[in-house]
Amino acid sequence: MPAPRTLLDKIWDDHLVCSPDGEQPLIYIDRHLVHEVTSAQAFEGLRVAGRRVRRPEATFATPDHNIPTTDRSLPIADPISKQQIDTLRANCREFGIRLFDLGDADQGIVHVIGPELGITQPGMTIVCGDSHTATHGALGALAFGIGTSEVEHVLAAQTLRQSKPKSFEVRVEGELYPGVTAKDLVLYIIGRLTTEGGAGYVIEYTGPCIRRLGMEERMTVCNMSIEAGARAGMIAPDRITFDYLRGRDLVPKDFDRAVARWETLPSDAGARYDRSQTFSGGDVVPQVTWGTNPAQVVGVDASVPDPASMTDPSDRSSAARALEYMGLKAGTPIAAIPIDRVFIGSCTNSRIEDLRAAAGVVRGHQVASRVRAMVVPGSGRVKRQAEAEGLDRVFTAAGFEWREAGCSMCLGMNPDTLAPGERCASTSNRNFEGRQGKGGRTHLVSPAMAAAAAVTGHFTDIRQWRYH
Amino acid sequence: MQPFTTLTGNVAPLDRANVDTDQIIPKQFLKRIERTGFGQFLFFDWRFLPDGSPDPAFELNQPIRQGASILLARRNFGCGSSREHAPWALADYGFRSVIAPTFADIFFNNCFQNGMVPVKLDESDVEELFRRAAAAEAAGQAYRLTVDLQSCLVHDDGGFSRSFPVDSFRRHCLLEGLDNIDLSLKHVDQITAWENAHGLAPLQGGAT
Numbered sequence: 001m002p003a004p005r006t007l008l009d010k011i012w013d014d015h016l017v018c019s020p021d022g023e024q025p026l027i028y029i030d031r032h033l034v035h036e037v038t039s040a041q042a043f044e045g046l047r048v049a050g051r052r053v054r055r056p057e058a059t060f061a062t063p064d065h066n067i068p069t070t071d072r073s074l075p076i077a078d079p080i081s082k083q084q085i086d087t088l089r090a091n092c093r094e095f096g097i098r099l100f101d102l103g104d105a106d107q108g109i110v111h112v113i114g115p116e117l118g119i120t121q122p123g124m125t126i127v128c129g130d131s132h133t134a135t136h137g138a139l140g141a142l143a144f145g146i147g148t149s150e151v152e153h154v155l156a157a158q159t160l161r162q163s164k165p166k167s168f169e170v171r172v173e174g175e176l177y178p179g180v181t182a183k184d185l186v187l188y189i190i191g192r193l194t195t196e197g198g199a200g201y202v203i204e205y206t207g208p209c210i211r212r213l214g215m216e217e218r219m220t221v222c223n224m225s226i227e228a229g230a231r232a233g234m235i236a237p238d239r240i241t242f243d244y245l246r247g248r249d250l251v252p253k254d255f256d257r258a259v260a261r262w263e264t265l266p267s268d269a270g271a272r273y274d275r276s277q278t279f280s281g282g283d284v285v286p287q288v289t290w291g292t293n294p295a296q297v298v299g300v301d302a303s304v305p306d307p308a309s310m311t312d313p314s315d316r317s318s319a320a321r322a323l324e325y326m327g328l329k330a331g332t333p334i335a336a337i338p339i340d341r342v343f344i345g346s347c348t349n350s351r352i353e354d355l356r357a358a359a360g361v362v363r364g365h366q367v368a369s370r371v372r373a374m375v376v377p378g379s380g381r382v383k384r385q386a387e388a389e390g391l392d393r394v395f396t397a398a399g400f401e402w403r404e405a406g407c408s409m410c411l412g413m414n415p416d417t418l419a420p421g422e423r424c425a426s427t428s429n430r431n432f433e434g435r436q437g438k439g440g441r442t443h444l445v446s447p448a449m450a451a452a453a454a455v456t457g458h459f460t461d462i463r464q465w466r467y468h
Numbered sequence: 469m470q471p472f473t474t475l476t477g478n479v480a481p482l483d484r485a486n487v488d489t490d491q492i493i494p495k496q497f498l499k500r501i502e503r504t505g506f507g508q509f510l511f512f513d514w515r516f517l518p519d520g521s522p523d524p525a526f527e528l529n530q531p532i533r534q535g536a537s538i539l540l541a542r543r544n545f546g547c548g549s550s551r552e553h554a555p556w557a558l559a560d561y562g563f564r565s566v567i568a569p570t571f572a573d574i575f576f577n578n579c580f581q582n583g584m585v586p587v588k589l590d591e592s593d594v595e596e597l598f599r600r601a602a603a604a605e606a607a608g609q610a611y612r613l614t615v616d617l618q619s620c621l622v623h624d625d626g627g628f629s630r631s632f633p634v635d636s637f638r639r640h641c642l643l644e645g646l647d648n649i650d651l652s653l654k655h656v657d658q659i660t661a662w663e664n665a666h667g668l669a670p671l672q673g674g675a676t
């Protein structure tokens with residue numbers, strides 16, 4: 001009998017093109033997603049070398065990082081941003097790549113539209129010049145971020161040089177309490193693994209708590225794998241995955257046959273991981289980051305930690321530096337921290353269920369007078385769906401801004417940024433210094449927690465929320 | 469690609485852990501569509517004061533560290549965004565090697581594509597290098613190291629010598645300055661065979 005294999009083993013074995021002596025293996029790439037910020041130099045490289053795109057039909061592009069989220073009928077004000085978008089357009093035209101352009105109904109954050117359009121499928125290898133490509137692993141794909149030189153490589157050769165990563169099973173037992181979300185779970189896990197605990201590994205999330213998560217919640221979990229240092233996160237496909245995919249635009253025509261194939265993907269009983277760690281869903285409370293990396297996180301019922309209490313000297317100095325940047329004092333209760341801004345969006349938390357959760361909290365309330373809050377849907381489809389459900393009116397009636405799809409203040413490349421010193425409750429994935437604007441202070445939270453903070457003006461335990 | 473064999477140069481110590489690529493090259497500079505010219509923006513938010521003048525407190529702005537070609541840092545260097553603009557900025561500024569106890573995976577890969585050597589050493593060795601750099605600088609001299617990719621050794625003139633791990637294929641590519649895409653396209657028959665075996669349509673235009 002063949003040795004039991006993990007999900008990663010199966011996808012790896014199936015995609016190994018060759019492993020020549022003395023070289024890194026070449027693996028085949030099924031889907032390549034492209035956005036404006038990390039692709040221009042790659043296309044230019046192709047042109048200079050006189051190469052073409054090997055599989056244009058396996059390549060999909062959309063502008064998302066560097067686009068305005070205000071009225072799309074207006075021209076882009078920043079000429080350098082406009083040039084980057086124009087360059088993506090020209091490259092897609094020249095190389096025959098399908099582009100979901102600005103103004104296209106299906107444009108959106110690349111990691112939102114991939115699953116939404118059925119581009120992402122179980123068992124595939126998927127890359128993108130973006131570290132949050134891990135998101136697509138939620139559907140049982142091996143998906144990871146690459147640099148621009150590798151983008152060029154994949155465009156030209158539809159393969160990638162890659163040594164097989166090690167496997168890491170993160171098993172989550174039990175279930176999450178009401179009010180505790182996938183975002184809280186993944187922040188909690190990162191807090192324990194640290195920002196480099198997953199380096200060199202592909203994480204497979206397993207266990208009953210993970211199996212109970214809906215498709216979009218699974219995307220939130222896999223999305224943030226990179227914040228624990230893992231190249232990729234994945235979850236074995238199951239009924240929830242197949243039900244999510246059925247009927248989407250770009251899934252295989254013979255869907256049932258595809259499902260039969262996908263059903264063989266989950267890790268075999270007895271398959272061995274290089275490393276395993278178990279968590280309990282019941283231990284997780286709503287999380288709030290206090291520092292400048294996503295592992296600097298505590299429960300909403302806790303206080304800002306004291307760097308002096310940390311044993312590792314490097315942790316201690318990082319924490320002290322972080323508190324200074326964040327303008328926080330050790331011992332301050334998290335719930336006592338006032339905020340200025342709220343951002344609901346990003347490839348972590350901008351899907352319809354995220355918006356429903358946030359709208360549920362906001363309904364019948366008003367955004368606190370000193371807070372400026374915005375919602376940026378992940379894609380044109382999410383936006384239309386939310387509008388069909390009336391969520392946009394819930395948000396705008398409460399005082400939120402309702403925007404067009406894009407990355408927006410997740411990284412603040414476009415005009416959506418924090419001013420120096422402004423403090424933001426954000427549903428995005430990185431609280432790095434200056435991430436949302438130079439001097440801006442980011443606290444990562446779930447959509448429901450962000451919505452509650454918008455209403456009260458400070459972090460608030462969503463488990464005690466009075467829903468209207 | 470520019471080959472890398474041996475580099476002897478000044479060391480710039482940056483005593484920080486988890487230096488992320490957002491710090492190495494902030495997003496406002498990712499709008500350019502070229503690979504060059506990013507060095508002026510390296511560590512922009514740390515390097516410059518709000519009025520645009522260099523922040524005298526920032527590590528790389530110390531006069532003794534000007535012209536350094538080896539960056540010494542703490543663990544998890546290059547975490548966060550996959551932006552290859554990070555190694556482009558480091559290289560354009562003049563760094564050809566970064567030494568740290570650990571690196572984030574994508575940044576580590578990206579270095580090799582740009583003629584840069586990421587050197588992983590034990591935390592205690594990195595600590596020792598920080599000590600030696602501090603001692604040299606206290607004596608008014610920049611600390612010098614040699615990164616030898618041929619022998620996979622890092623050494624100074626004062627008795628420090630350690631080997632560092634590097635994948636033999638990547639080492640070979642760097643030593644020779646090989647074009648990775650050319651190398652991969654040598655296996656085009658196998659790529660086509662894989663596509664055929666997986667039922668993909670023949671390439672448009674019939675070319676392989």
Ligand code: SF4
Nearest residue numbers: 132346347407410411
């Ligand atoms: S939403 Fe943020 S993290 Fe996601 S792809 Fe856009 S910039 Fe990157």
